[in-house]
Amino acid sequence: MVSRVIPVDPFDLVIFGGTGDLARRKILPALYRRYRDGQMPEEARIIGAARSELDADGYRAEIRAAFKEFLRAEECDDQVDAFLERLDYLPIDAMGEGGWPELKTKMRDGVTQAFYFSVGPSLFGALAERLHTNGIARSDARIVVEKPFGRDLGSAKALNATLAQHFDETQIYRIDHYLGKETVQNLMAIRFGNVLFEPLWNAQYVDHVQITVAEGVGVGGRGAYYDKSGAMRDMVQNHLMQLLCLTAMEPPNKFEPDAVRDEKLKVIRALQPVAPADIVRGQYNGNDGPSYVEDAETPDSRTESYIAMKLEIANWRWNGTPFYLRTGKRMKARKSEIVVTFKDTPHSIFDEDAGQRANILSIRLQPDEGIDLSVTIKEPGPGGMRLVDVPLDMTFAEALGPDAENVPDAYERLIMDVIRGNQTLFMRGDEVEAAWAWTDPIIEGWTERRDKPAGYDAGSSGPEEALMLMHRDGRRWRDLT
Ligand code: NAD
Secondary structure (H helix, E strand, C coil), X not given: CCCCCCCCCCEEEEEECCCCHHHHHHHHHHHHHHHHCCCCCCCCEEEEEECCCCCHHHHHHHHHHHHHHHCCHHXXXXXXXXXXXXEEEEECCCCCCCCHHHHHHHCCCCCEEEEEECCCHHHHHHHHHHHHHCCCCCCCCEXXXXXXXXXXXXXXXXXXXXXXXXXXXXXXXXXXXXXXXXXHHHHHHHHHHCCCCXXXXXXXXXXXXXXXXXXXXXXXXXXXXXXXXXXXXHHHHHHHHHHHHHHHCCCCCCCCHHHHHHHHHHHHHHECCCCHHHEXXXXXXXXXXXXXXXHHCCCCCCCCCEEEEEECECCCCCCCCCEEEEEXXXXXXCEEEEEEXXXXXXXXXXXXXXXXXXXXXXXXXXXXCEEEEXXXXXXXXXXXXXXXXXXXXXXXXXXXXXXXXXXXXXXXXXXXXXXXXXXXXXXXXXXXXXXXXXXXXXXXXXXXXXXXXXXXXXXXXXXXXXXXXXXXXXXXCCCCC
């Protein structure tokens, strides 16, 4: 299956923080892949801007080295030189006044204009203001901002207000890279492109939904940063919330930015407050390496590296169907998936021990993106009516044939959407605020109660208490392996 490549319009993309980890590891490799595929036109230009005193050649050398580290060897062909020709650089301090006039002279008329704020959120305001006061950003310019978008409702509102001083909501692209994943978009294709699933997608037929984002790695290296955030702020408020919204939302009337985002917002607003008994927080022990508190270098830290919770969505579609979310560091395996478990048939015509099981639709985000639906069939052979589950598997690697290696990285899709001016897969300001409004009381409750996370062994499936969260409802978490 070869996908069509439609080139985007010529653009000037300025990457503030162009020498940083995200730019070197994700943004520029993604742009290179789009260039190599013919989607980024020859006239496109990328201008790195950061505090380092580099010239364009120095910047190109840095990015060439980054490509050696972050691209597959076979991708680094003769296209690298041609791509690097499209790169320029300016030393600019977001808080200073130098470099802005030079940036203005580099921007071209008649091409799409985008500014990627790949810097900490404390610099967003300074960048927005200087782009404006120096007359650089046009009224149709786009800005891209990264997570974290605030650490609570107050700070998210303040960030939104700061950006709104100089940019309209239609110009602001808040990235959640989970939305750029092929499988996540496929969740919408599966739900709304087939007649099979949508009639069953409700509390009458769905027993429960599990959303898991498990990581094998710990917080080592960024422990000090992570300790101020924790799994709730770092993963649940944004990534898991987005997956929940796409799974639970009503069909939008069109696949258009505001139609989709309106429906997502309604899901967040319908979330019930979560009782303390429906949340389990955990912190990994260092049985085969450093423990969480050692990684975080805070011996008495109460920050969670794991969270599991049971959510209820108070609307007609989902009343009575729980959504179980879990995410953690140093887990048994790296695995992200959305699993929809359907109810049993109303009546079974087979013997009790025949082996009939509920249908399960699982949408795998990583490591191997794909979708499978377990269905019950008769076990082949003459041994009577024995039933088995078999997966109807749509592994993207197989569906894409020889192009399997080229399942695009989320950033490839999202950056091209910025250039195309399509905000569907980006979070709107009110969505982010609604997610914080739901999150804040939960975190405040922990602080008031001086809640202490339960310990769990590194390399395990999480704390015992999280297993109990499921067992008490007569359900179990999917295995992580
Ligand atoms: P980084 O520390 O590696 O890089 C920061 C960049 O910002 C550097 O280029 C630096 O020169 C530049 N910078 C810092 N202060 C500046 C100033 N005053 N003026 C101009 N430039 C300045 O950080 P990063 O990992 O690249 O992350 C950038 C942003 O993206 C952060 O907000 C981070 O939370 C977010 N983010 C990063 C990742 C990731 O994987 N690295 C993932 C998601 C979100």
